[in-house]
Amino acid sequence: MTDTAAPNQRSAFRTCPLCEAGCGLEIELVDEVVRRIRGDQLDVFSHGFICPKGSTLRQLHADPDRITRPLVKRDGEFVEVTWDEAFAAIESGLMPLLEAHGRDAAAVYVGNPNAHNLAGLLYNRALIKGLGSSNLFSASTVDQRPKEISAGLMFGNVLTLPVPDIDRTDHLIVLGANPVASNGSLATAPDWPGRIDALLARGGTLVVVDPRRSETAELATEHLAIRPAGDAFFLASLLHVLVAEGRVDLGTAEPYVRGVDELARVVDGFSPEATSAVTGLDPDVVTRIARELADAPTACVYGRIGTTTTEYGTVASWLVDVVNLVTGNLDRPGGAMFTKAAVGAANTRGPGRYGRGLKLHRRTTRVRGLPETLGEYPVVALAEEIDTPGDDRVRAFVCVAGNPVLSTPNSERLDAALASLDFMVAVDIYVNETTRHADVILPSPSALQKGHYDIALLQLALRNVANYSPPVLPLEDGQLDEWEVFARLALLFQGFGPDGDPGIVDDAMVAAMVERGVADEHSPVYGREAEVILDELSVRRGPERILDFMVRTGPYGDGFGARPDGLTLDVLLSHPHGIDLGPLEPRLPEALRSPDGMIDLAPEVLMTDLGRLRDRLADAVAQPFVLVGRRHVRSNNSWMHNVEVLVKGRPRCTLQIHPDDAAELGIDTGDPVQVESRVGSLTAPAEVTDAIVPGVVSLPHGWGHAAPGARLSVAAEYAGVNSNLLSDDQQFDPISGTAALNGIPVALSAG
Ligand SMILES: Nc1nc2c(c(=O)[nH]1)N[C@H]1C(S)=C(S)[C@@H](COP(=O)(O)OP(=O)(O)OC[C@H]3O[C@@H](n4cnc5c(=O)[nH]c(N)nc54)[C@H](O)[C@@H]3O)O[C@H]1N2
Numbered sequence: 010m011t012d013t014a015a016p017n018q019r020s021a022f023r024t025c026p027l028c029e030a031g032c033g034l035e036i037e038l039v040d041e042v043v044r045r046i047r048g049d050q051l052d053v054f055s056h057g058f059i060c061p062k063g064s065t066l067r068q069l070h071a072d073p074d075r076i077t078r079p080l081v082k083r084d085g086e087f088v089e090v091t092w093d094e095a096f097a098a099i100e101s102g103l104m105p106l107l108e109a110h111g112r113d114a115a116a117v118y119v120g121n122p123n124a125h126n127l128a129g130l131l132y133n134r135a136l137i138k139g140l141g142s143s144n145l146f147s148a149s150t151v152d153q154r155p156k157e158i159s160a161g162l163m164f165g166n167v168l169t170l171p172v173p174d175i176d177r178t179d180h181l182i183v184l185g186a187n188p189v190a191s192n193g194s195l196a197t198a199p200d201w202p203g204r205i206d207a208l209l210a211r212g213g214t215l216v217v218v219d220p221r222r223s224e225t226a227e228l229a230t231e232h233l234a235i236r237p238a239g240d241a242f243f244l245a246s247l248l249h250v251l252v253a254e255g256r257v258d259l260g261t262a263e264p265y266v267r268g269v270d271e272l273a274r275v276v277d278g279f280s281p282e283a284t285s286a287v288t289g290l291d292p293d294v295v296t297r298i299a300r301e302l303a304d305a306p307t308a309c310v311y312g313r314i315g316t317t318t319t320e321y322g323t324v325a326s327w328l329v330d331v332v333n334l335v336t337g338n339l340d341r342p343g344g345a346m347f348t349k350a351a352v353g354a355a356n357t358r359g360p361g362r363y364g365r366g367l368k369l370h371r372r373t374t375r376v377r378g379l380p381e382t383l384g385e386y387p388v389v390a391l392a393e394e395i396d397t398p399g400d401d402r403v404r405a406f407v408c409v410a411g412n413p414v415l416s417t418p419n420s421e422r423l424d425a426a427l428a429s430l431d432f433m434v435a436v437d438i439y440v441n442e443t444t445r446h447a448d449v450i451l452p453s454p455s456a457l458q459k460g461h462y463d464i465a466l467l468q469l470a471l472r473n474v475a476n477y478s479p480p481v482l483p484l485e486d487g488q489l490d491e492w493e494v495f496a497r498l499a500l501l502f503q504g505f506g507p508d509g510d511p512g513i514v515d516d517a518m519v520a521a522m523v524e525r526g527v528a529d530e531h532s533p534v535y536g537r538e539a540e541v542i543l544d545e546l547s548v549r550r551g552p553e554r555i556l557d558f559m560v561r562t563g564p565y566g567d568g569f570g571a572r573p574d575g576l577t578l579d580v581l582l583s584h585p586h587g588i589d590l591g592p593l594e595p596r597l598p599e600a601l602r603s604p605d606g607m608i609d610l611a612p613e614v615l616m617t618d619l620g621r622l623r624d625r626l627a628d629a630v631a632q633p634f635v636l637v638g639r640r641h642v643r644s645n646n647s648w649m650h651n652v653e654v655l656v657k658g659r660p661r662c663t664l665q666i667h668p669d670d671a672a673e674l675g676i677d678t679g680d681p682v683q684v685e686s687r688v689g690s691l692t693a694p695a696e697v698t699d700a701i702v703p704g705v706v707s708l709p710h711g712w713g714h715a716a717p718g719a720r721l722s723v724a725a726e727y728a729g730v731n732s733n734l735l736s737d738d739q740q741f742d743p744i745s746g747t748a749a750l751n752g753i754p755v756a757l758s759a760g
Pocket residue numbers: 119120121122126148151152153314409410411412413415416417436437438439441453454456638639645646647648709710711732733736750
């Protein structure tokens with residue numbers, strides 16, 4: 010925070026927590042009221058860039074619909090209660106269920122905002138451990154889980170995933186991502202549009218592979234309109250050409266790669282001619298794209314949500330990295346590189362290169378026997394775990410910063426299942442489509458009242474940067490901080506009653522971290538007295554204390570004296586615009602964490618799954634219509650439609666359809682179209698556009714705000730429809746359990 014001219018005015022600087030880009034914000038306050046939010050010109054990473062959502066932290070904070078006091082449902086209506094009453098209601102509603110039916114009687118869903126939230130990232134684990142249920146679900150299985158698994162299998166750690174070095178590359182291929190709207194994902198960088206402009210300005214090329222001519226495709230040198238779910242086949246064909254033409258070159262990664270001999274087995278049967286019916290792409294074009302990749306001085310393939318959320322998500326995610334690897338582009342500037350994050354990265358701990366690797370599928374769900382990944386079950390199984398009778402069914406639900414009724418498949422079934430629960434508690438800021446089913450809602454403070462360090466996403470940044478923002482505004486009198494809510498829930502779940510002291514959890518967590526550090530020969534505090542370290546940290550509590558320890562023991566940290574000019578939380582606090590730790594550098598083999606210290610090019614489970622793709626090639630039946638999603642720069646998943654400045658104007662929840670298909674159906678822009686899938690149906694207004702290929706229609710997710718009992722007065726006026734009424738809980742990628750949110754077969758009729 011810095012003081013400006015008038016004593017009642019000041020500017021504060023804070024990282025935007027709304028998406029992965031993490032732009033720096035300059036927040037002007039007058040009399041401690043936020044007046045204006047702009048891009049922070051001095052931010053070391055974003056240099057003043059923000060999107061239209063960034064400035065709306067002000068409206069979100071001031072939104073009269075935002076919950077600021079705990080709510081308990083009495084006779085079907087939410088009433089405001091004290092914190093003590095709310096926790097007492099959880100104790101009396103939940104604990105008897107757990108005692109009678111066991112811990113698995115409760116399920117947890119951890120939603121997307123937790124990924125951008127210090128309290129969520131640090132304290133959720135205590136809550137989950139305290140609950141002790143194996144029924145853990147999260148947004149990961151409607152998102153990035155396939156990429157985490159392919160990275161875990163190849164490199165040994167799920168967040169050791171290569172990011173596209175777009176600032177230095179000559180040739181970028183983007184599959185199933187629209188960073189001009191989304192601002193990028195699993196590739197943290199503010200201002201993707203500016204970075205793409207710079208790529209093109211320096212003579213580089215951008216190829217976008219997408220069934221829609223997206224905003225990013227509009228900027229591209231070339232757009233390939235692939236059929237939905239075609240990416241794994243397209244990538245296999247690129248490999249086929251590279252192998253057939255003797256263009257395989259592992260570059261500097263070569264000494265650390267095993268499985269190269271298996272390449273022939275990977276590509277067997279996937280010539281561009283063989284995959285053309287599934288991808289919809291001309292074989293000559295695919296062959297040329299492969300040659301261009303091999304010829305480019307540096308190149309990088311980057312795949313995102315359109316590649317992960319399909320039935321072949323894990324194979325596609327794997328093949329992206331294989332293509333980068335065999336064109337010599339892994340771990341070199343301009344290719345796909347590994348970030349060296351200041352905080353929290355598993356790939357900066359320990360001796361380097363060797364690790365435990367990834368174990369998959371250790372247990373399965375009760376009803377369908379779907380396997381676990383990274384300790385979680387696929388969210389496509391959540392509804393059935395609640396609504397399928399049985400003594401061991403899920404009867405209670407804890408929802409932390411999630412809105413699965415709008416964001417997960419077969420929503421109608423989940424909506425009904427949540428209504429049938431014996432007890433539900435939510436930690437959230439709105440009464441929305443999901444939280445309306447809760448018996449108790451515990452509010453978290455607004456973003457402006459919380460400190461911020463993006464522990465997760467800075468591990469995937471396109472530069473090494475560190476940036477901590479303290480809270481801009483204080484908590485209200487008596488308001489609990491979000492970490493205190495999580496800690497108190499953790500104690501309650503463990504049986505310590507409703508009024509536990511959150512400090513107990515906090516102290517125990519930091520003590521455990523310090524104990525581990527002093528006992529770890531690779532930690533800079535190895536062999537030191539835990540008491541002395543704890544004492545040095547004791548000026549703070551909560552997330553800031555834990556963060557201080559993580560920063561100081563991280564790769565750039567001061568090591569509590571070992572490296573006196575290293576980073577501490579104090580150093581971060583004195584750099585409100587962030588600290589630039591430099592461009593990404595090659596990190597092989599030290600970044601690996603695999604059991605044998607090698608990159609596995611051909612993990613067995615993925616090699617086996619290729620059989621499923623070969624079967625698909627054999628019966629490539631043309632589907633009538635398939636549905637895909639899309640994002641808009643003024644939306645953020647399901648929860649920012651209550652901000653008037655973001656939703657006003659032309660309706661955005663439209664069904665994009667090609668003019669030929671529209672003509673066949675006899676519809677025009679604005680006409681209602683009925684869309685039906687195996688699990689549900691809805692009616693949406695048509696948007697006739699040649700930006701989408703024939704046979705494919707697109708609807709954005711996160712809309713459908715007409716639910717009775719929700720308190721979203723603005724969003725209700727711009728309700729739209731919920732696209733996940735159509736996505737199918739039986740259609741998913743079997744390795745990761747991730748839902749196929751793209752490529753859903755649908756039938757259309759004029760509505
Ligand atoms: N069809 C289709 N479905 C999709 C997708 C798609 O592309 N197509 N995308 C998927 C993806 S990638 C994701 S990540 C998921 C997201 O889906 P979810 O994980 O369900 O997340 P959101 O929709 O963002 O809902 C976030 C919730 O957190 C609340 N919230 C916001 N800020 C805070 C906070 O600071 N603290 C607390 N406690 N609560 C807060 C909001 O009110 C809201 O209820 O959706 C997925 N669903």
